[in-house]
Amino acid sequence: MLICSDVLFEYAKQLKDLGKTLFDLLSEALGLKPSYLTDIECNQGQVIVCHYYPPCPQPELAIGTSRHSDYGFLTILLQDEIGGLQVLHDDRWVDVAPTPGAFIVNIGDLLQLVSNDGFRSVEHRVLTKNTAPRVSIACFFSTQFHPASTRMYGPIKELLSNENPPLYRETLVRDYVKHYFSIGLDGKTAISDFML
Numbered sequence: 001m002l003i004c005s006d007v008l009f010e011y012a013k014q015l016k017d018l019g020k021t022l023f024d025l026l027s028e029a030l031g032l033k034p035s036y037l038t039d040i041e042c043n044q045g046q047v048i049v050c051h052y053y054p055p056c057p058q059p060e061l062a063i064g065t066s067r068h069s070d071y072g073f074l075t076i077l078l079q080d081e082i083g084g085l086q087v088l089h090d091d092r093w094v095d096v097a098p099t100p101g102a103f104i105v106n107i108g109d110l111l112q113l114v115s116n117d118g119f120r121s122v123e124h125r126v127l128t129k130n131t132a133p134r135v136s137i138a139c140f141f142s143t144q145f146h147p148a149s150t151r152m153y154g155p156i157k158e159l160l161s162n163e164n165p166p167l168y169r170e171t172l173v174r175d176y177v178k179h180y181f182s183i184g185l186d187g188k189t190a191i192s193d194f195m196l
């Protein structure tokens, strides 16, 4: 017998390992030691959200998910073969064609904030389709459900200099996420509200 919660917990565990590898690589790409982003607990929280999009009889009149950037540090997304995901690139919406067995990895707002724009969160949306239902599974790395966390996140000090001053104010993850959801999905409004 296949128990859904067993599968989900195993999936979460595997993605946590993958997340660790990605955070190592992202730290190195910023010129920091590989463990930097995990040392500051960017990989600690994991929120897994399963989306079901029913077929829509009039896709031109509806949207699956409104334009937004993800709030957390990083998102690992699994989509099925239906398609509909688009990213904003050079002010144009570009289809993210489904590739069997491949994950989509999105930089989130909090990674933009700590990297002081070294990485930029990506704006994306999901169109509806009238062909078949669509399923996607998003794994967000973010710690808003650790209410005891007192860690403040701001631009990483090692990345700052006279030429590269801090662009964002410090925040608790839960305060950032609260602000994000108080606005609702709306492009990149939340992160711009944290600019100095």
Ligand SMILES: O=C(O)CCC(=O)C(=O)O
Binding pocket: 049, 051, 065, 070, 077, 079, 085, 124, 125, 126, 136, 138
């Ligand atoms: O359904 C998708 O492919 C993406 C959903 C999404 O953008 C999100 O959960 O943040």
Ligand SMILES: [Fe+2]
Binding pocket: 068, 069, 070, 124
């Ligand atoms: Fe998203």
